[in-house]
Amino acid sequence: MESRRALHFVFKVGNRTSTACFFRDILGMKFLRHEEFKEGCKASCNGPYDGKWSKSMVGYGPEDSHFVIELTYNYGIGSYKLGTDFLGITINSPDVIENIKNHNYPSTEIGGVHIVTSPDGYQFHIVNQVCEGDPIQKVTLACSNMGKSVDYWTNLCGMKKYSFEEKKAVLGYADNQCKLELCDISKAVDHATAFGRIAFSCPREQLPSIQEGLKAAGQTILTPLVSLDTPGKATVEVVIPADPDGHEICFVGDEAFRELSQVDPEADLLLDKAIAADKSEEWFAKKGKTKASA
Template sequence: MATRRALHFVFKVGNRTETANFFRQILGMKFLRHEEFEEGCKASCNGPYDGKWSKSMVGYGPEDSHFVIELTYNYGIGSYKLGNDLMGITIHSPVVVENIKKHNYPCNENNGVLTVTSPDGYPFNIVNESASGDPVKKVTLASSELQRSVDFWTKLCGMKKYSETEKSAVLGYAEDQCKLELQDIGTHVDHATAFGRVAFSCPRAELAGIQEGMKSAGQTILTPLVSLDTPGKATVEVVIPADPDGHEICFVGDEAFRELSQVDPKADQLLDEGIAADKSDEWFAKKGKSKASA
């Protein structure tokens, strides 16, 4: 469906300083927005936590035309347990390859593809090719039963199938957008506590229909259609189902999201100010403790 767009993938992070350095220095991305919240998100954007948290959007360009990363940080939580659900985000960029070499950043090479992991352990697969358009080319998620996953994403989410093998399938909404790759791992998909979320936009008028379609098919609705407020910015409507393997999917009304997602030139400054004002590491150190592991 040409009216739908791939938007971003959500990661939970435990150390914003190390994370910011990784995305800036290694992946060469720019921070696009940063927001601080005093209490948990109604749609559990930051996970099942009620306390103070922050959200930072980072990518290679505006969310109107690029697939970006959403970094959520819960104050007081230092780490999250990784599952086998996310198999990687693929980026085409010779510049990132150079950054990896310049900073001597740990990586693994397989068939010419370099895999690096963020400070929280999330994998990024770097292809040494110049990108046409957005360098972020695909998000690869694990599937326990490939055909069931393909049926869900094509029939209920309206995606087009671009290619398929016995163990994997590449889907998407348009040729020039970031694709979704599903890989059959032949076992249960475990999301642990680090579980992420992939987001797509659609016309606001389609949200209720997506929800009803999921319900009619007996699929899980994690968050029924709800309005989310961001202080001083646009209010967006979202519905959040899960696929058969429990991958969280956020569909958001496109019209309001385009307004909300405008690049904030102060994003870097706001993130750095948030990091500087966060005294939780010092507090835990004084108490002889470490931050909780989720």
């Protein structure tokens, strides 16, 4: 369905300072917007937490034409346990490889692909290839049953099959968009506490039918159609289902999301101010404690 598009993947992060350096200096991305929230999200965008949190969008270009990364930070939590669900994001960029070398950042090269790991343990696969348009090529997630997963994503979510093998499939909504790659690990997928979420937009009028179609097929709806507010910005509507392996998916109304996701030229400043004002590390240190591990 070409009216739908891939938007972003959500990571939970425990240290915004080191995370910001990684995305700026190593991956060469730019912060596009930064938002602070006083209480948890109605659609659990920041995970199952009710306290103060922040959202930072980072990528290679505007969200209306690029797949980006959403970094969510919960003030009281310093780390999250990784599962087997997220397998990597592939980026085509000789510049990132140069950044890795110039900063002497740890990496592993396998078959010409440079693998780097973010401070929170998330893998990025860097290909030494110039890319026209968005450098982010695909998000790779684990599945336990390839047939069941491909059926879900194509027949229920409307994706097109770009390639299909016994243990690997590449799916997507359009040729020029970031793709979803599924890899069959032949065992149950463990999401642990670091579990992420992949987001797609669609015309707002499609949200009720997406929800009803998934319900009729006996699939999981984590958050029924709901409106989400961002202070001073557009209100968007979302439906949050989960695929057969429990991967969280956010379908968001495109019209309002395009308004919400305009690049904020103050994004870097807002993030840096929030980091400077965050005294939680000092508070825990004074108490002789460390931040909780989720």
